[in-house]
Amino acid sequence: RGLAKRFGGLVATDNVTFSLERGARRALIGPNGAGKTTFVNLLTGVLQPTSGNVLLAGRDVTRLKAERRVRLGLVRTFQINQLFPALTPLEALALAVGERLGQGWGWLRRVGAAPVVAREASAIAERFGLGDVLDVRTDTLPYGKQRLLEIALAFACAPQVLLLDEPAAGVPEAERRDILDAIAALPADVAVLLIEHDMDLVFSFARRISVLVDGALFAEGNPEEIAKDPRVRAVYLGESRDG
Numbered sequence: 001r002g003l004a005k006r007f008g009g010l011v012a013t014d015n016v017t018f019s020l021e022r023g024a025r026r027a028l029i030g031p032n033g034a035g036k037t038t039f040v041n042l043l044t045g046v047l048q049p050t051s052g053n054v055l056l057a058g059r060d061v062t063r064l065k066a067e068r069r070v071r072l073g074l075v076r077t078f079q080i081n082q083l084f085p086a087l088t089p090l091e092a093l094a095l096a097v098g099e100r101l102g103q104g105w106g107w108l109r110r111v112g113a114a115p116v117v118a119r120e121a122s123a124i125a126e127r128f129g130l131g132d133v134l135d136v137r138t139d140t141l142p143y144g145k146q147r148l149l150e151i152a153l154a155f156a157c158a159p160q161v162l163l164l165d166e167p168a169a170g171v172p173e174a175e176r177r178d179i180l181d182a183i184a185a186l187p188a189d190v191a192v193l194l195i196e197h198d199m200d201l202v203f204s205f206a207r208r209i210s211v212l213v214d215g216a217l218f219a220e221g222n223p224e225e226i227a228k229d230p231r232v233r234a235v236y237l238g239e240s241r242d243g
Helices: 036-044 066-071 089-100 115-127 143-156 173-184 199-205 223-228 230-236
Strands: 003-007 010-016 025-029 074-076 161-165 191-195 208-213 216-221
Touching (some): 003 036, 010 036, 010 216, 025 199, 036 074, 036 161, 036 191, 066 074, 089 115, 089 143, 115 143, 143 173, 173 199, 191 199, 208 223, 208 230, 216 223, 216 230, 223 230
Parallel strands (some): 025 191, 025 208, 074 161
Antiparallel strands (some): 003 010
């Protein structure tokens, strides 16, 4: 509510009031430099707002650290992978699941030593198409598999709200279908906010689209309304990437 972020004289987020209902499938789009990633950083606690509030299920989480928000169910992925390069997908997922179950202290033990954790980690890996690379070091995985692992790790945190920051960015065309399928298969009760430049992905996923321009909400509507909005078309003319 009324979320704002200023860096000196630069207004990066301008009095944004925005809500997601349970089970939402929302896309946040905007031209180069619109402030989308700054907005997500404010929601997730990476940045503190200059003014305004962030609420999760009615609870004010504005001053909570990022990890506390994760424990409450507000989870994100990043534009650039934030993974454990030396771990395998199974080890990384076991770490996330174990931490959520209060067993994070024992993650250095052999994964199989905690059967409940190992079973859930393996099931999540299979769900996200990682069953064939369970024991492969993450830094040797194809980039598409790394993106899937990042989404799987977010899912392992049991989110109520999942923010996906350009999940398909940099993924080769041959591997993009796996990303699309993984996003489409997310649980129906999880609210998902997708920040993305791939309009095919946006329009195939979103039931509602919000457009951010110069840090402020510029337009909102269903995909058909946004596609036909001449103001949105004008804003996007010649724009392709977010800075």
